[in-house]
Amino acid sequence: MVKKLFDYRQLGFKAGLEIHQELNLNNKLFCKCPNILQRGEPDFIIKRFFRPVMGEMGEFDKAMLTEYEKNKTVVYEGFYQSTCTYELDETPPTQINEEAVETGLTLTLLLKGTPVDELHVCRKNYLDGSVTCGFQRTVIIGLNGAVPIENKIVPITSISIEEDAARKISEENGVIRYRLDRLGIPLIELVTAPVLEHPEEIYEAAYRIGLLLRATGKAKRGIGTIRQDINLSIEGGARVELKGVQKLEWINRLVEAEIQRQLSLIDIKNTLLERKGSPETLVFNPVNLSKIFEKTKCKLVSNSLKQGKQVLGIRLPYFKGLLGRKIQLEKSFGFEIADKVNAITGLKGIIHSDEQLSKYGFEEHEIGEVKLTLGLNSEDAFALVIGELEKANKAVKIIVERCRLAYTGVPLETRRVLEDGSSRFEREIHGGARLYPDTDTPPLKISVDQINSIQRSLPPYPWETEKIYSEKYSLPIKVVRELILEDKIDLFIEIVDRLSIDPVLVSKTLIETMKALQRENPKFKEISDDKIFEIFKTLKTGRIAKEAVEDVMRILGSDENITLDVALEKLGLREITVEELDEIIRVCVEDNLKLIKEKRERAFTPLMGEVMKKVRGRIDGRIVSEHLKRELNRIGGE
Amino acid sequence: MGFKDFLKGYRGNLRVILESAGAKIWSFIRVIRDDQIFEGVLLPRSDLDDDQHINLKLKNGYNIGVKYSPNMRIEVLDYKPVSYRLPEKKLFFKPDKPNITLIGTGGTVASRLDYNTGAVIPAFTPSELFSAVPEIEDICNLTPKPVMSVLSENMKPEDWVKIAKEVDKEITNGSVKGIIIAHGTDTMTYTASALSFMLRNPPLPIVFVGSQRSSDRPSSDAAFNLINACIFAAESNVGEVVICMHGSSSDNYALIHRATRVRKMHSSRRDAFKSIGSIPLAKLEAGRIKILLKNYTIAGAKKYDPQISLDTKVALLYFYPGMDASVIDYFIDKKYHGIVLIGTGLGHVSELLLPSIKRAVDSKIPVLMTTQTLWGYTGLNVYETGRKLLAAGVIPCSNILPEVAYTKLMWVLTQTDDLKQIRSLINTNMVGEILDREEYNGFMILQGVENGVENILKNI
Known part of the structure; x- marks a missing residue:
């Protein structure tokens, strides 16, 4: 199905999954707020700063320090309805949501894992502001589960329940805005062992775990409610955590792009070693080059200098040509460094010697002077940063540190995935060290009775259901699976079972027609399940023909505010009133007076046919028959 | 952080098997129970928790409690006592800083x-x-x-x-x-x-x-x-x-x-x-x-x-409907030197307490009255009950907060034991404890509400 780019076995490819699924429970995990996401203007705003907490050696966790160095103000948007003082970190947690614990236990038993005897809630530190208290409350419910995929058993090392983080709304000028409605919504987290050796295995494992989550009946649906993180590495590379995979079909290209990145970084490392470079040659020694650009024609620089910003330069020994090297899709190594600088300092980026510098408006003598001032050798590169002195210094520090890391090849990083398959630096990989017990919650014992009672009512395994559906509706497994993946299976069953419409027509409409319409109109809006059900109901009553379904969907998808009635009207399928019907009947009867006189009661059938031709799908046939009979009686009486 | 008890919080059978395995707090142990195996660092357990679970910190950082079972086996794999190195930071005395x-x-x-x-x-x-x-x-x-x-x-x-x-x-x-x-x-x-x-x-x-x-x-x-x-x-x-x-x-x-x-x-x-x-x-x-x-x-x-001393024989009593007069008698009998009452509204307590209050005053024990409403003044002249309390010798505390009246009386009692002087000192504003007038917004201001009280009320 996909062109084979890499030999995964030869690469020593290893991957594991971390899956987060929001639960559809009434309340949040540790408070009684409703589990809803809100729109519109927030009711109130809270501002906070975070400080790193020292670890046992009196040192700060590196990943936490990176966050702290970003020196960001965090603004929280709260709603009275979905935020209480708990989410504001102003009230201790209440007892853990029992339904969430039960769901965790159900999943543990489905995965044939070991439920934990006594639950201990832990805190996991987060300094990016996404959790108001600076840590997420999380608790392991089960251990040592497993999920079977085609050719292996994938161990599930842990099953835990945790609080979802706040929703990030924006980040500008050092201010991050989060919305608090999502904070505290119960999530289930599953971690697999790193035994997946091919993207298809990752896909299969993620798919099966997703099915199991749905089988608990408590999984939330819709975009963003399930999130996959992929941990992967190749021989000679390093573990990289790809965060935020929202769709399974992304997996292939994400993995390929990351492998390309790791291989390119290993190449860069080898080139550096061939050039006999070493990390020690990279020295944090920023040089203020602002003077050189006093009369520059480069608008970017001259405007910045006017605002009191500075231009700092740094020599990067042995890096000539390496910054311009493409490492991931079309992105160069220089871009990756700039991206990291941006993520940490908020500066727009960097300028480096592998770029076409004339496009910035620099003149040759300026570049010459830069090279001279920095003391560049033939194999060296340089980078420039523009910003307020403190920020610019920090940026240079990041550049130097990142270039030093180039000698190890691939740095351990958590990267946020982008839709094109590439990824961007988010933070250093967190150590397992950032967990510690939550002192606000008591241990919770899980009784044998509770386990037994859950065991007795376990749902069937979904891959078995997949088979059952396939047989029941005479559809290929592939189609059933697609319905499941597109989150349309429940709707499908409802339409087919309740309206007894051909399963093939329904599955085609839900998948193929929907996809075609989305391709045709990139702005195509999701049509709600209720509306789709109504469309089929209309089809069932005969008001629209099979062929019109697509037209109706096209209109509904163009604007989510359009109702089905409006769409039908646009297609000339407006419902008619009884008065209009009576008028149509009257005209029809008048035109056929002769026939009525001849055939008497037997005239009803042909007349009914004629009226229905005009009103089919626009009014119930029974009403037509009733009114036509009444009109005929009236005429007969005269 | 060392504990005197190297198996802190573990009791009964569980302690016996931990001990016989040679496990200590911070030992890295393996727990084998039937076909299940758990590995992690043995953590101390709270004395308030039961004696049926082992607290383990797993390799992934999470903690769990593993239930005791008579056929459970424990192996000690490693032991790394936790030691703390304090961060050192050189301090410079800066003569220009206070x-x-x-x-x-x-x-x-x-x-x-x-x-x-x-x-x-x-x-x-x-x-x-x-x-x-x-x-x-x-x-x-x-x-x-x-x-x-x-x-x-x-x-x-x-x-x-x-x-x-x-x-x-x-x-x-x-x-x-x-x-x-x-x-x-x-x-x-x-x-x-x-x-x-x-x-x-x-x-x-x-x-x-x-x-x-x-x-x-x-x-x-x-x-x-x-x-x-x-x-x-x-x-x-x-x-x-x-x-x-x-x-x-x-x-x-x-x-x-x-x-x-x-x-x-x-x-x-x-x-x-x-x-x-x-x-x-x-x-x-x-x-x-x-x-x-x-x-x-x-x-x-x-x-x-x-003037650093306090008379610590002072009681602070919150009045509630149904309060028994013997509560006050108790403090008289225990030879307390002063009682601060926190009354309802303008400073009231039930009539049924009057004889005991009178008995206290007669025993030269000052009885002070503050209010549960916190905001506002005591006003014992307004209603009959208040007047009876005054007649019994109760000292109203204006709008001194109950806890402050309590600490103030402790201090006043080190200055004098004369009821008249006590009354006069209690009603003298010494360190801003009495507000001689209450401004309109004194009640309204809830500091910390960014958009002001009105905005909040509007949105409720």
């Missing part, structure tokens, strides 16, 4: 976290403190002095006297510009108001500070409050005992409250401390002090008058 003493009473202003065990270790040496809150260096030369290690709720009036003496020592030494007292928030207002009476007209700011979120969490308010307390102690010319805490739920400003008019009004919010019936003394935002109450005492303007 000297401030930080008196520690038991709360942790700064602390470090041990991820392996989850233990919180208080930071209290100067170098530890500065590495946790480096901003302080730019404000003052801060010298921490741990005086006691008592949880706020276990604090006794004797401890207040001890703290007052330490503060007095610092004042008489004369080398400090201000004094900060780190204190648990639960009873902070008791200690602070007691110090207000014992150390009248201090020649420098005495600033109580605490935190509502412990300092082991990234969202802690401790550093913010401490930094602001340092600024106020180092830079203000206020000669009073005050409390410095968060002004709002946001990390935007701190408020300085007069110790005799403030109360903790929420069990957990950062902005729990509110000035009652009055506005706060000052606001600190972005390092700048803005004085809000113009009638404060200027440091050095009046003669410093330390």
Whole structure:
């Protein structure tokens, strides 16, 4: 199905999954707020700063320090309805949501894992502001589960329940805005062992775990409610955590792009070693080059200098040509460094010697002077940063540190995935060290009775259901699976079972027609399940023909505010009133007076046919028959 | 952090099998139970929890409890005692910065976290403190002095006297510009108001500070409050005992409250401390002090008058419908020297208590009356019950807050035992504990509500 780019076995490819699924429970995990996401203007705003907490050696966790160095103000948007003082970190947690614990236990038993005897809630530190208290409350419910995929058993090392983080709304000028409605919504987290050796295995494992989550009946649906993180590495590379995979079909290209990145970084490392470079040659020694650009024609620089910003330069020994090297899709190594600088300092980026510098408006003598001032050798590169002195210094520090890391090849990083398959630096990989017990919650014992009672009512395994559906509706497994993946299976069953419409027509409409319409109109809006059900109901009553379904969907998808009635009207399928019907009947009867006189009661059938031709799908046939009979009686009486 | 008991919290059968396996707290152990295997670091268990579970920290950092079973086997794989290296940070005395003493009473202003065990270790040496809150260096030369290690709720009036003496020592030494007292928030207002009476007209700011979120969490308010307390102690010319805490739920400003008019009004919010019936003394935002109450005492303007002792035989009683008169009799029989009642509304208690109250007054025990409403004055002339209480000899406390009336009476009793003089001293405003007039907004102002009360009401 996909062109084979890499030999995964030869690469020593290893991957594991971390899956987060929001639960559809009434309340949040540790408070009684409703589990809803809100729109519109927030009711109130809270501002906070975070400080790193020292670890046992009196040192700060590196990943936490990176966050702290970003020196960001965090603004929280709260709603009275979905935020209480708990989410504001102003009230201790209440007892853990029992339904969430039960769901965790159900999943543990489905995965044939070991439920934990006594639950201990832990805190996991987060300094990016996404959790108001600076840590997420999380608790392991089960251990040592497993999920079977085609050719292996994938161990599930842990099953835990945790609080979802706040929703990030924006980040500008050092201010991050989060919305608090999502904070505290119960999530289930599953971690697999790193035994997946091919993207298809990752896909299969993620798919099966997703099915199991749905089988608990408590999984939330819709975009963003399930999130996959992929941990992967190749021989000679390093573990990289790809965060935020929202769709399974992304997996292939994400993995390929990351492998390309790791291989390119290993190449860069080898080139550096061939050039006999070493990390020690990279020295944090920023040089203020602002003077050189006093009369520059480069608008970017001259405007910045006017605002009191500075231009700092740094020599990067042995890096000539390496910054311009493409490492991931079309992105160069220089871009990756700039991206990291941006993520940490908020500066727009960097300028480096592998770029076409004339496009910035620099003149040759300026570049010459830069090279001279920095003391560049033939194999060296340089980078420039523009910003307020403190920020610019920090940026240079990041550049130097990142270039030093180039000698190890691939740095351990958590990267946020982008839709094109590439990824961007988010933070250093967190150590397992950032967990510690939550002192606000008591241990919770899980009784044998509770386990037994859950065991007795376990749902069937979904891959078995997949088979059952396939047989029941005479559809290929592939189609059933697609319905499941597109989150349309429940709707499908409802339409087919309740309206007894051909399963093939329904599955085609839900998948193929929907996809075609989305391709045709990139702005195509999701049509709600209720509306789709109504469309089929209309089809069932005969008001629209099979062929019109697509037209109706096209209109509904163009604007989510359009109702089905409006769409039908646009297609000339407006419902008619009884008065209009009576008028149509009257005209029809008048035109056929002769026939009525001849055939008497037997005239009803042909007349009914004629009226229905005009009103089919626009009014119930029974009403037509009733009114036509009444009109005929009236005429007969005269 | 070593424990005297190397199997802290483990009892009964579980302790026996842990002991026989040679396991100690912090041992890396393997627990085998039927076909299940758990590996992790053995953690101490709370004495309040049952004796049926082993606390384990798994390799992935999570903790779990493993249930005891008679056929359970335990193997010790490794043992790494946890040792703590303190962060060292060189301190430089900066002659141009004011000297401030930080008196520690038991709360942790700064602390470090041990991820392996989850233990919180208080930071209290100067170098530890500065590495946790480096901003302080730019404000003052801060010298921490741990005086006691008592949880706020276990604090006794004797401890207040001890703290007052330490503060007095610092004042008489004369080398400090201000004094900060780190204190648990639960009873902070008791200690602070007691110090207000014992150390009248201090020649420098005495600033109580605490935190509502412990300092082991990234969202802690401790550093913010401490930094602001340092600024106020180092830079203000206020000669009073005050409390410095968060002004709002946001990390935007701190408020300085007069110790005799403030109360903790929420069990957990950062902005729990509110000035009652009055506005706060000052606001600190972005390092700048803005004085809000113009009638404060200027440091050095009046003669410093330390009188450091308290009569601790005073009771504070909250009246409730159905209260038995024998409650009051108990304190008379126990030879208490004073009783502060917290009555309903304008300062009422049930008529049924009258004989006992009269008996107390006849035994030369002053009986003071404050109000449960906190806002507003006592008014014993308005209703019949009030007039009867006055006739029985009850001393109304104007609008002194109940806890403040309690600490004030303790102090007044060290000055005189004459009921007439006691009455007169109680009704003399000594350190801002009585407001002689209540402004309209004294009730309305809920400090910390950003958009004002009206906006909030509109949206409810």
